[in-house]
Amino acid sequence: MSGREFFTARTVTEALAGFRPAHRTPVEDVPLAAALHRVPAEPVTAPDPLPGFARSTVDGYAVRAADTYGASDGLPSYVDLLGAVRMGEEPTVAVRPGGCVAMPTGGVLPAGADAVVMVEYTAETMPGTIEITRPVAPGGGVVRADEDVAAGAELVPAGRPLRAPDLGLLAAAGVTNVAVHTRPRVAIISTGDEVVPPQVRSPAPGQVRDATAAALAGLVADAGGEPVLAGIVGDEPGALKARLTEVLPGSDLVVVSAGSSVGTRDETAGAVAAVGEIWCHGLAIKPGKPTLLADCGGIPLIGLPGNPLSALVVFGQVGTPLLWRLSGCQRPPPSPSARARLSRDLASAAGRLDVVQVTVRDGVAEPLFGPSALLSVLTRADGYVLVPEPATGLDAGSEVEVVLYR
Structure with missing residues (x-):
């Protein structure tokens, strides 16, 4: 890529493998x-x-396994009932050859016993005499102390x-x-003269309420982070650099919403370059191409596209894994998923990761399309399908893995 469009552009795979700041939370x-x-x-x-002691896993009788060998319905074994074990107490009776002790599930195995025969395979044929109709092997019905x-x-x-x-x-x-x-502190900065707080009752023509920050805060919390809404910064020169200088010392990750594209008024790249080192500006992902990743004195920074759908998709693919890494997580918990068949063809371009929102009904994944400025595409989706970077698309009827939203 050349000119002002993007520089040091990377694939998502390269970003996940190569953008690995060493910072970890305390x-x-x-x-x-x-x-x-x-x-x-x-x-x-x-x-x-x-559990610290040998214990019974069944209700029954503690025995010497050898005393049960050959037992059957037609030729039972008979043993003397020597006593009983009470739950939560140490046994006061031991098992001798030809004897047994009544056991509750979880009771301590008495001395002399090496197995517990299930009560279903026993009967008290006369007071003090237990009939056993199934043999038990040593260790049967017992959990060892360790x-x-x-x-x-x-x-x-x-x-x-x-x-x-x-x-x-x-x-x-x-x-x-x-x-x-500790939970990573994530400072979320929104940018743009047109962006106003959600509580503004009647935005002026051309103004939009800040929807992205609230959604990003939810994604941060869902990944175990602590979102910190750091406000809205206008487009005046120097304003974003000043805000970054304020929030970086107390943050584990900084997310800048909007301002990462190449328009003449976009300030993110310049402000970030003034306080850190840009690792890449542009990801091969759809939606979300104008994404910026940077290291600001050891603190990672993500500059997201201005369109809400693009911003949330990119954060899910890149920001969430980064957030888990900052919290010391080596094996992030997998997202729930389901297999489904595509209802239609999905075109793509080799070298680009496509994230396609879908609904899932009766095992069929139906793609949802719409402008990346529309959050409703995400709210209607049950999950998303990834078209891998090497692929040029997926055919209708293909079996795909749908990553489900919780």
């Missing part, structure tokens, strides 16, 4: 109640084995957002606080 300790979806800064290991987690083993890894089962496992191990990365 670390803080949080209680488990506040740790869901947070990213651990280091692996958390088990101080003790889990079968869930061995002492010193990793409970949760670093760099993966914590899920609800992770919190349960940590609680079981007695871990009540976790060292996690």
Whole structure:
């Protein structure tokens, strides 16, 4: 690309692989109640084995497995009932050859026993005598003391957002606080003399309410960030540079909405160049070509197109992965998806990533088209289909993966 149109243009694949600022958010300790979806800064290991004692997984009878060998409906085994284990208490009775102890699910396995036979395969034929009609192998119906987690083993890894089962496992191990990365602070700056706050009741002709900032704040929060609405900056020379200078020190990521194209009044590139280094200006993506990526003293900056649909599409493809990386996440959680068949042909250009909004009905993905200034295209969509960079399009009837909006 030459002239003023774009410079250092990159594909989205190149951007995701190459634009990797080293900045990471600081670390803080949080209680488990506040740790869901947070990213651990280091692996958390088990101080003790889990569950910590051999326990029954079924209601039944603790036995020596050898005493059940050969048992069947026609030729049962018979053992003496020696006592019972109470939940939450240490057994007061041991299993001897030819004996058994009644067990609740989760009860501590008594000494001498190496298995638990399910109550469904037993009967008390007379007081104190238990009939067994199915054999059980050693270890059957039992969880070992360290079968869930061995002492010193990793409970949760670093760099993966914590899920609800992770919190349960940590609680079981007695871990009540976790060292996690702080939520990235994302300053969102809107630009343009025509942009006014959403609360303006009657915008003047030519003015538009700032819809993009609110939507971007939602995307930031959805990716675990802390959005900070940094206001609207007009087109006067020097204004954006001044605002960037204000917000950069307290931010982990700065997003500038609009002003990244090549019009004579667009100030983003010049202002960013004054406070940082532009990595690329222009992405091979549709919609969203006029996108700017920069490193401002270690703090990444994204300059988004002015059209709302384009801005949100680009942030989803580039900004969200970057945001997870800033929070120390090595394995971002996958988005929900579904397989569907395309209802019509989709044309594309090789070397460009096309993001096509679709509705999904009865396994058929129907593309939605409209100007990139229309947010309603996104609100009507169930998700989107990616036409990969090497492809020149997709044929009607092709099976595609639809990334679904939550």
